[in-house]
Amino acid sequence: MRYPSKKDLWLGVILWGCIGYALYISKMALFEEKASVNGIMITLIINLLFILFITWLWFTTYYILDEKELVIRCGPINKRIPYREIYSAHKTWNPLSSPALSLKRINITYQFGMTLISPINRDEFLRQLSERCPNANIKYD
Template identity: 30%
Template sequence: MKQIFPSAVSWWLFAPLLVLLLGSTVFAGLEQSWLSGLTMLAALGFTIWLIRSTYYEVQPAQQLLRIVSGPLVWRVRVADITQVEKSHNLLSSPALSLDRLKIYYGKYDFVLISPADRAGFLAALLTLNPAIRHD
């Protein structure tokens, strides 16, 4: 049975962006520039969509880790995962918090994620691939 792990969210990262976008949308509305208002509203909607739809799904039947962030989806074979380590890397990634896990897979690939339940997420991966190195 698949397990879904929502992303942790560092609200201090997103609050200024949301306030800026909301303020810009209202200000654009006051200027009566419908195009500016519509653009800001779309950016606000996209940001909220990302916050609400970023999660990590472990699928035991397919031996797959599925990472979803809005319209973006990554699929990583659990057998290809070699290492999981803690990270605070600022690189753009499907992680809504700076309290992240760096997942190495394949020969040179990695992805940064931020499951709210890090221990449960790691346990789910280790159940499928006990050879994963982790700290």
């Protein structure tokens, strides 16, 4: 079962605002008479890579409850956590960096660490996860 990431408006404004600024800088580099060709090319390439990376993260952040494992996708991140390694899961507002596009998150503790994710429907996700991880301590509150 696939769960897309919840996307907070404020984070979207920040990320898409950065993309707008990068486009503005690229436009200024193209039309600035004093800029060298090398400077223009470097600016365009860096800004294009930045725009592609942010777009990649925004549109490819999701979570899959597979047959034997939880799959977390976020741009270049492709993490797989076997259900047998999950110890606990609970709702949180933890702002640490993670493959999540919202502060309404789920903290998942597993054998080798912890991760924060933000599926659109946290309650449904936790119910499905508890069915797949009967020995895990999963809190719904």
